[in-house]
Amino acid sequence: MHEPSPKSFTKQREDCVVSVCFATPPDNDEAFKTIREIAGRLDEVYRFREVILVVEDHQKDAFLPLVEEVADVRLFVVRKGTEYYERRVIAAEEAIGDLVLIAQEDEAAHLDVLAFLDHAEKSTAIALANRGARRPLKALMSWPFIALGRLAGFTVNPSDFQSIALPRTLLNQILSHDEPRLALRYPPRDPRLPIAPFKAAKGVSSRSAFKDVGRRMQLLQTLLVYLTPIILSIVAISSSLLTLVGLAYAAWIVGAVLVVESLAPGWFTTNTMLAVSAIFMGVSTLGLSLGLQHLLRQQARDRGERVCEEVNRIDLFGKVADDLNVELESEIWSRTSATDQNREGD
The missing domain is CATH 1.10.287 (Helix Hairpins)
Known part of the structure; x- marks a missing residue:
C-alpha cells in the first residue's frame, strides 16, 4: 500500500501571496520543466501563488499548453524586440503578490526558491543571490560597471545572479524610481532599500564571461544615459x-x-x-x-501601455476570497438592497 508523503499533511500558508515572474523564458522543454517544478514547490508551502510569464508575440502559441497545465499562470505578450530590462519591469508591475520573485530560468533551476523567498521575507530586504567564488576575468570585467554604478547610485555587480526576491513594499519603492528598469536589476544605494545577500548553493555552469556581452553593453549604455x-x-x-x-x-x-x-x-x-x-x-x-x-x-516618465495582451486572466483575489470564505462588503450591500426591493414589491 502506498504511503502518503509527509508533505501532504503540512498546512499551507494562507497569509502570503507569492508572485514568481519570468521575464525572458525560452520556449523549450527545459524551461517548461523548471517552471512546473517551481510551481509545484510553491504549492507545497503557499496556498496562493501566481506565475507570470512575459513572452514575445511569436512565442505565445508555444506557451499555451503550459498555461493550461499549470494553475494560476498569467501569460503576457509583448512586442518582439522589447528590451530585457523593460520586460522585467512589466512583470513586476503586473505582479500582485506580497512576495515577488523575478527569476531567470537558468538560475531558478540552481536556486532554492523557497529559501530565497523566505530570506527576503524574514530580512524584509531585497534578496540578491551570488555565486560566492568569482573568476579573476569576470572580476576584472566587472570593475567598470561597479564604478559607474556607484557613481550613478546603484549597487551594480554583474557577477550577482539576475534573480531578485523582495517584499511588496520594497518593490513599490523600486517601481516608483526614476529608472525602474535599472533599479529592478541593480537596487539603488538607498537606506530605505536594504539588501540581503543570499549565498547560492552552486553557480550557473552555462554562464561565461562573454555569454551576455550584448546585454552588458546595453547595461553600460543605460548607466551612461542615467549619468546624463x-x-x-x-x-x-x-x-x-x-x-x-x-x-x-x-x-x-x-x-x-x-x-x-x-x-x-x-x-x-x-x-x-x-x-x-x-x-x-x-x-x-x-x-x-x-x-x-x-x-x-x-520630462515625466512614460507610463504608456506596453503589454499587447494578457492571454489568460485569473481572478486570484476572487480565489482567495472564496477559499477563505470572505464576503465582500459590496456583495453584502447588493444582496441587502435586492432583499429590500423584494419586500417593497410584496
Missing part, C-alpha cells in the same frame, strides 16, 4: 569656468592696450578673437547644458 544629469552638471560647471577665463583674458587684453605703449602687429586682433571665442563657447555650452537639465527635470 551628472555629466550635464559637469559640463555646466566647466562652461562657467571657461566663460570666466574668457572674461579674465579679455580684461587682460584691455589692460595690455592701456598700459603697453607699443604692441606687436596683429597681437590685439588675435588675442581678442581668442577671448571672444572662449566667452562664446562657454556661454553657449552653459546655456545648452542648463536647458537640457531643465528639460530632463520637466
Whole structure:
C-alpha cells in the first residue's frame, strides 16, 4: 500500500501571496520543466501563488499548453524586440503578490526558491543571490560597471545572479524610481532599500564571461544615459569656468592696450578673437547644458501601455476570497438592497 508523503499533511500558508515572474523564458522543454517544478514547490508551502510569464508575440502559441497545465499562470505578450530590462519591469508591475520573485530560468533551476523567498521575507530586504567564488576575468570585467554604478547610485555587480526576491513594499519603492528598469536589476544605494545577500548553493555552469556581452553593453549604455544629469552638471560647471577665463583674458587684453605703449602687429586682433571665442563657447555650452537639465527635470516618465495582451486572466483575489470564505462588503450591500426591493414589491 502506498504511503502518503509527509508533505501532504503540512498546512499551507494562507497569509502570503507569492508572485514568481519570468521575464525572458525560452520556449523549450527545459524551461517548461523548471517552471512546473517551481510551481509545484510553491504549492507545497503557499496556498496562493501566481506565475507570470512575459513572452514575445511569436512565442505565445508555444506557451499555451503550459498555461493550461499549470494553475494560476498569467501569460503576457509583448512586442518582439522589447528590451530585457523593460520586460522585467512589466512583470513586476503586473505582479500582485506580497512576495515577488523575478527569476531567470537558468538560475531558478540552481536556486532554492523557497529559501530565497523566505530570506527576503524574514530580512524584509531585497534578496540578491551570488555565486560566492568569482573568476579573476569576470572580476576584472566587472570593475567598470561597479564604478559607474556607484557613481550613478546603484549597487551594480554583474557577477550577482539576475534573480531578485523582495517584499511588496520594497518593490513599490523600486517601481516608483526614476529608472525602474535599472533599479529592478541593480537596487539603488538607498537606506530605505536594504539588501540581503543570499549565498547560492552552486553557480550557473552555462554562464561565461562573454555569454551576455550584448546585454552588458546595453547595461553600460543605460548607466551612461542615467549619468546624463551628472555629466550635464559637469559640463555646466566647466562652461562657467571657461566663460570666466574668457572674461579674465579679455580684461587682460584691455589692460595690455592701456598700459603697453607699443604692441606687436596683429597681437590685439588675435588675442581678442581668442577671448571672444572662449566667452562664446562657454556661454553657449552653459546655456545648452542648463536647458537640457531643465528639460530632463520637466520630462515625466512614460507610463504608456506596453503589454499587447494578457492571454489568460485569473481572478486570484476572487480565489482567495472564496477559499477563505470572505464576503465582500459590496456583495453584502447588493444582496441587502435586492432583499429590500423584494419586500417593497410584496
